[in-house]
Amino acid sequence: MTRPRPTPLPAAFLQSRAMLRPRPLMPEHVRLLLQALIDARSCAELTEARWELLLRAARAARLLGTVATRVEAAVPFAALPVFVQRHLAAGRVEARFRRQKTLHLLATIEPHLRATGARTILLKGAACIVEGLPAAAGRLPADVDVMVPRRVLDGLEQSLREEGWEFEKNDPYDQRYYRAWSHELPPLQCAGQALELDLHHAILPPLGRLRADTEALFASAVAIPGTPYHALCPADQVLHAAAHLFQDSDCTGRLRDLVDIDALLRHFAATNADFWPTLTERARHHRLLRPLWYALAAARAWLHTPLPSEIVAWLAREAPPRPMRALFGALATRTLPPLDPDGAPALRDVIAGKLLEARAAWLRMPPPLLAYHVANKWWRSLGSTRAAAAGD
Amino acid sequence: MLIAEVAPAQLRGELAACGVAIDCGAARVRVHSDVPELADLLRVVYRGYERSDAAGACDVAVRLRRARGLRRWVRAQVELLIDGSREMEPFPADTPLPLLEWGMNYALATRLNCHLLLHAGVVERNGRAVVLPAMPGAGKSTLTAALALGGFRLLSDEFGVVRFGDAHLLPLLRPVALKNESIDAIARLSPDAVIGPRFPKTHKGTVAHLAPAVEHVHARHTPAAPALIVFPRFVAAGGVEIQPLPRARAFARLAVNSFNYEIVGPDGFDALGRLVAASDCYELRYGDLTRAVQHIGRLLDAAAARG
Numbered sequence: 001m002t003r004p005r006p007t008p009l010p011a012a013f014l015q016s017r018a019m020l021r022p023r024p025l026m027p028e029h030v031r032l033l034l035q036a037l038i039d040a041r042s043c044a045e046l047t048e049a050r051w052e053l054l055l056r057a058a059r060a061a062r063l064l065g066t067v068a069t070r071v072e073a074a075v076p077f078a079a080l081p082v083f084v085q086r087h088l089a090a091g092r093v094e095a096r097f098r099r100q101k102t103l104h105l106l107a108t109i110e111p112h113l114r115a116t117g118a119r120t121i122l123l124k125g126a127a128c129i130v131e132g133l134p135a136a137a138g139r140l141p142a143d144v145d146v147m148v149p150r151r152v153l154d155g156l157e158q159s160l161r162e163e164g165w166e167f168e169k170n171d172p173y174d175q176r177y178y179r180a181w182s183h184e185l186p187p188l189q190c191a192g193q194a195l196e197l198d199l200h201h202a203i204l205p206p207l208g209r210l211r212a213d214t215e216a217l218f219a220s221a222v223a224i225p226g227t228p229y230h231a232l233c234p235a236d237q238v239l240h241a242a243a244h245l246f247q248d249s250d251c252t253g254r255l256r257d258l259v260d261i262d263a264l265l266r267h268f269a270a271t272n273a274d275f276w277p278t279l280t281e282r283a284r285h286h287r288l289l290r291p292l293w294y295a296l297a298a299a300r301a302w303l304h305t306p307l308p309s310e311i312v313a314w315l316a317r318e319a320p321p322r323p324m325r326a327l328f329g330a331l332a333t334r335t336l337p338p339l340d341p342d343g344a345p346a347l348r349d350v351i352a353g354k355l356l357e358a359r360a361a362w363l364r365m366p367p368p369l370l371a372y373h374v375a376n377k378w379w380r381s382l383g384s385t386r387a388a389a390a391g392d
Numbered sequence: 393m394l395i396a397e398v399a400p401a402q403l404r405g406e407l408a409a410c411g412v413a414i415d416c417g418a419a420r421v422r423v424h425s426d427v428p429e430l431a432d433l434l435r436v437v438y439r440g441y442e443r444s445d446a447a448g449a450c451d452v453a454v455r456l457r458r459a460r461g462l463r464r465w466v467r468a469q470v471e472l473l474i475d476g477s478r479e480m481e482p483f484p485a486d487t488p489l490p491l492l493e494w495g496m497n498y499a500l501a502t503r504l505n506c507h508l509l510l511h512a513g514v515v516e517r518n519g520r521a522v523v524l525p526a527m528p529g530a531g532k533s534t535l536t537a538a539l540a541l542g543g544f545r546l547l548s549d550e551f552g553v554v555r556f557g558d559a560h561l562l563p564l565l566r567p568v569a570l571k572n573e574s575i576d577a578i579a580r581l582s583p584d585a586v587i588g589p590r591f592p593k594t595h596k597g598t599v600a601h602l603a604p605a606v607e608h609v610h611a612r613h614t615p616a617a618p619a620l621i622v623f624p625r626f627v628a629a630g631g632v633e634i635q636p637l638p639r640a641r642a643f644a645r646l647a648v649n650s651f652n653y654e655i656v657g658p659d660g661f662d663a664l665g666r667l668v669a670a671s672d673c674y675e676l677r678y679g680d681l682t683r684a685v686q687h688i689g690r691l692l693d694a695a696a697a698r699g
Contacts, residue, residue, distance in 0.1 A: 049449060052450055056452075056453065056475045056476075059503070083420070087506070089506035090504065090505035090506040093505045093656050093659065094655060096657060097656075097657055100657065339477060341453065
């Protein structure tokens with residue numbers, strides 16, 4: 001297939017005065033994916049060649065389930081080309097599987113959580129699924145994130161390990177890294193479980209530059225009716241996602257994180273009258289105003305998330321300095337979208353991803369610790385290269 | 393025009409530029425490549441396939457390319473990108489076709505979750521399917537190839553693609569990967585067998601690919617109704633020994649050996665139940681390919697007479 005030349009974005013993108021807007025000339029696969037996420041009805045008009053590119057981009061972005069759910073709700077399924085039906089059906093099936101596996105994992109560990117006697121907060125995908133939020137529709141979680149108070153963490157870890165849960169990363173450095181400097185234990189795995197379990201005691205690294213008020217997170221958490229679990233309050237759920245938006249160590253193809261934020265914002269804004277004032281208030285309290293600013297600006301520019309006028313005014317008022325904004329916008333544009341499914345990544349996109357990773361590491365740890373961590377990783381990667389060469 | 397009829401230079405050009413679409417029935421794959429010898433390989437093992445319009449939609453796109461950097465020149469390698477990402481380790485540069493075929497298997501096994509995917513060979517006669525599930529060392533590919541050369545239509549040597557709802561088997565037709573001794577066994581069996589070049593020293597030993605017959609390629613959009621499930625086991629000294637298998641056992645073994653039984657959940661449970669209910673189930677120990685093929689023919693006739 002000959003690749004179409006990149007086409008200009010729809011006028012709406014260019015007219016939106018939002019900061020952090022996507023490049024005006026954006027690769028076709030990204031344009032198609034955004035358009036499908038913003039307005040799935042537009043998919044009714046797509047040619048088969050466009051569909052192919054869209055479906056492959058959606059799969060690369062781990063958004064096939066989301067796209068499938070939205071398209072099926074917006075377009076008569078039977079009218080779609082047969083090969084499109086195949087992939088949408090596959091996306092739906094995969095999302096059903098991962099939802100089922102999330103619930104299965106929670107059912108398995110529930111007695112252990114109950115035995116701690118402490119409040120258990122579900123985070124991210126697990127929370128959306130158990131709460132039944134629209135953000136859960138079509139989601140493809142790879143792990144289940146659970147937060148408990150730090151004081152019960154050791155006991156919980158012990159009882160899970162007696163039950164057969166094991167750490168995937170078991171070398172002493174990784175163990176020490178997670179335990180001393182991270183807000184979660186290394187991922188736990190168990191035979192018979194398709195997903196990993198991440199046990200958190202906070203939502204951000206304890207020594208990082210961004211820190212949320214963990215006690216306030218627990219205190220304001222809301223019970224999920226009919227379950228023994230809590231979820232973060234709506235504002236905190238959004239702030240958690242925002243704090244991680246450009247912070248995770250793998251900073252490529254993270255569009256799905258933004259899709260989450262968009263879905264949470266739309267849902268909470270529609271169901272909680274005082275959601276927006278609470279959101280900025282909580283952001284101030286947790287000192288997460290800057291991550292919130294980037295998240296809202298990016299969600300509005302990329303996914304047309306509707307924001308009330310006072311929030312738009314707040315965005316304008318609280319905007320970071322122009323060079324920061326420009327740099328961040330450029331990096332986000334290169335790293336949010338999935339890789340081109342027809343080619344290898346361009347060098348400049350790889351570099352942008354590395355820069356964002358470096359920034360994320362910078363935010364996670366104080367400089368001496370970061371230097372130590374980087375040196376250690378480098379030394380160990382050298383070791384594994386040598387071992388591979390020796391075994392070759 | 394068939395792929396075998398396209399001039400090598402032209403096919404090379406198409407592989408490098410817009411890619412070549414291969415319609416396998418249940419899925420279409422687009423292949424891009426800058427590996428010069430691939431065109432000649434495809435002209436042999438995909439000889440009966442239409443050079444279908446490359447602009448048509450494909451389910452997966454793979455790009456087989458010469459490795460970048462040092463590995464382009466020193467102990468050269470080829471690598472495979474599936475939808476733009478490198479999901480498999482590179483192979484030595486002299487084994488491009490095995491990498492392409494394994495990569496396509498991997499890509500299809502992880503993407504076609506709209507069907508139940510059994511790890512099995514499938515052939516058909518008079519619209520009735522024979523499913524030959526793969527167990528380690530079972531000789532599934534060898535027996536599937538022998539059946540395909542012995543009056544049965546080949547649907548797949550790797551994937552039993554079971555449609556949700558009616559449990560009919562969909563062709564996912566690709567060259568049959570023959571390993572080690574079975575290459576000669578199949579070459580001896582039929583003078584019609586078109587087998588591609590041998591690739592020694594792959595991680596599964598020597599591999600060569602049997603090209604599907606043109607008539608089978610033509611019928612790659614025609615499904616087959618379930619009728620017979622045979623669990624083969626190759627026993628070097630034996631003749632042919634057959635034993636009925638309880639349906640519940642057959643169900644459990646097929647489920648365990650499926651690529652995606654767990655993922656497809658209730659749809660897969662339902663489809664597998666229908667498949668097994670509509671099929672006679674046997675275990676077959678064989679040492680003689682020709683007699684095994686005749687025996688399976690008789691079992692299929694018996695299943696047809698019953699149903």
